[in-house]
Amino acid sequence: MPFETKATIASFGGKLHKLTHPSTSTGTPMAVNLYLPPQSFSSPNPKPAPLLIYLSGLTCTPENCSEKGFLQHRASQLGLALLYPDTSPRGLNLPGETASWDFGASAGFYVDATQAPWKDGYRMESYITRELPQALFSDAEFGGRLDGDRVSIMGHSMGGHGALTLYLKNPGMYKSVSAFAPISNPGKCPWGEKAFSGYFGEDREEWKKHDATELVKGWTGGDLKALVDVGTGDNFYKQGQLLPENLEEAAREAGVEGLTLRYQEGYDHSYYFIATFADDHVNHAAKHLGLL
């Protein structure tokens, strides 16, 4: 099914397309923003752009990072496209779906739920890894402007968990991964325990399949090509929701190399933090996508 364009906005020389499309994974319409850099539509020789997927955090929509993350600044210089998906299905009207800000709507955790009533629509893993890229790369309007063989992934907070786990579960699907303040060990933090109990039930062995700290132990893909930034002033880090140290220790114990974990002095959990280091994360992806 084609994408419907709700708005096209000029940004840093490129175009931000605000789109919606019907999803079979979620059974709902899904909003998604696509940024095409100027190189992908400049005449006379447009160049298909590699794609960096940005997964957003709890409470977010495709708008948050489009407006406040400033990934477009550096992506436009390098010729990199950006994809900003939503954080959950919207409008399924499941019982309790909008009762919490950290579970249900806007808190899909980028997994395919196995428990009722969530299992029928909360299938963000299938949506992000298969349905959305397939729809995009085969789209009549946008497909030709993108290089579907060169894709990287990144995210923030819950989206950092999403980026790390989808990367670790699918060797070769993405050329690199990066994260701001990721939920790095959801099986051991309150946010993750709440979400995984709801989406997967109480079998904690099942949870490990969706936990970056567990998944990294089985990584056999070589250099991890992972960049992670965490602010030392981040209250969620201080509260033990993020646990990046567990991810780092697990990687070290497993002999996995290529995880660059940086602690940024005084930065919080907000988009002010993301904006500050946005160029670094775009450069990280661009290097592994052959743009730098």
Added chain:
Amino acid sequence: MPFETKATIASFGGKLHKLTHPSTSTGTPMAVNLYLPPQSFSSPNPKPAPLLIYLSGLTCTPENCSEKGFLQHRASQLGLALLYPDTSPRGLNLPGETASWDFGASAGFYVDATQAPWKDGYRMESYITRELPQALFSDAEFGGRLDGDRVSIMGHSMGGHGALTLYLKNPGMYKSVSAFAPISNPGKCPWGEKAFSGYFGEDREEWKKHDATELVKGWTGGDLKALVDVGTGDNFYKQGQLLPENLEEAAREAGVEGLTLRYQEGYDHSYYFIATFADDHVNHAAKHLGLL
């Protein structure tokens, strides 16, 4: 009266201070955000930073440009401080104050009203040109970090009107001016007619004292040092709310030089537009503030 700090947020190596202080101009507490670049507090040799005041548009608060304008990106590199005031008094509870999005609350137009009931609190011109800088430059915490002799001003839409008129009314107060999509001839557009009728009454001669297109005719300060960007996809431009061509024609007829008016192909009225050319506007101010 001192400023009260509501939050301090790390941004691009500097600090964004979310402040509030009681204002005698408005008779209300006023929110204001101050960005201090790293150079202004780095040890061992902190350097007092020149200041760029950003006046925001209709419906905005100090948060909009702090989050979405991207001015901190370049200001942090150059050692420039940024000041984001609010767009009106808040909480006066005047009749009709919150009935419109383009008059009253969040629509103070950076003038001192002369008509009841607005004249007692809607005094944003006095607040921006005198009270706020005086309070800031004499403040025990922030004053020493700022160079009160080097100040420039800029703004967006209603704030572009504010920046241009306060600059033109006060030769020497600001080293330069710039604007995104400014209301350039408020006496001739619906937004301006509504606001000026309410704040000044129906005497259109009075209106001319607060209209950049009229004020530029009397400018005797030499090179205008003004940069204005307008997007050709801006619906408010197309509707005749901005009228930058009138400002340009008035300057030309008056023999005033130094107005650079650029039309940016396809850009709209949003912060996506501002973010794209934020570096240019910071560079413009920095050049006239001796930082470039």
